[in-house]
Amino acid sequence: xxxxxxVLVTGPARSGKSEWAENLASQSNLSVxxxxxxxxxxxxxxxxxxxxxxxxxxxxxxxxxHAPIDLAEIIQSQPGSVCLLIDSLGTWLANVLDQDAALWxxxxxxxxxxxxxxxxxxxxxxxxxxxxVVPAYPLGRLFRDRMGELLRQIGAISDQVYLVSAxxxxxxxALGTYVAPMVPPDRLKRD
Numbered sequence: 001x002x003x004x005x006x007v008l009v010t011g012p013a014r015s016g017k018s019e020w021a022e023n024l025a026s027q028s029n030l031s032v033x034x035x036x037x038x039x040x041x042x043x044x045x046x047x048x049x050x051x052x053x054x055x056x057x058x059x060x061x062x063x064x065x066h067a068p069i070d071l072a073e074i075i076q077s078q079p080g081s082v083c084l085l086i087d088s089l090g091t092w093l094a095n096v097l098d099q100d101a102a103l104w105x106x107x108x109x110x111x112x113x114x115x116x117x118x119x120x121x122x123x124x125x126x127x128x129x130x131x132x133v134v135p136a137y138p139l140g141r142l143f144r145d146r147m148g149e150l151l152r153q154i155g156a157i158s159d160q161v162y163l164v165s166a167x168x169x170x171x172x173x174a175l176g177t178y179v180a181p182m183v184p185p186d187r188l189k190r191d
Contacts, residue, residue, distance in 0.1 A: 011128055016168075020162060035065050068095045071111055089147070097142065128163075
């Protein structure tokens with residue numbers, strides 16, 4: 001394995017997280033491969049406008065790969081001499097949200113393994129969705145809970161974790177303290 005460098009960029013909608021991730025990719029001095037996770041919905045004009053805004057902001061020499069579902073496989077297939085910019089985990093998760101708990105656990109583990117084993121630089125953009133009320137419908141709660149789990153696990157293996165809010169980026173690994181998952185007191189092993 002070569003020089004792996006994993007960066008997670010997270011934050012709320014329209015906070016500047018994609019722009020920050022693009023800035024980091026530009027500073028990598030590597031060839032950038034933009035991994036787009038959005039599914040294509042040609043009939044949705046607003047969705048197409050969002051995709052187009054992202055495309056117009058990127059340098060023309062960046063290669064684009066579409067990975068709406070097979071994200072782990074795409075990560076594993078790339079050489080270590082590039083910077084992968086994955087945008088975004090939320091759209092990818094929406095594409096695989098119909099997986100049952102066992103299949104989701106397998107998909108998540110494959111993604112984590114691919115990120116840990118990746119050579120070169122990988123920058124992942126993910127949306128913070130749990131800062132509001134608990135969704136009133138099961139699918140919304142499932143998305144929010146899986147997104148939180150996904151971000152927490154990727155954050156734990158990342159070299160840098162940035163929170164972008166209101167156009168400002170904070171390096172949480174430099175400023176924060178890791179919060180280990182708590183073991184409930186009734187599950188502690190007693191001698």
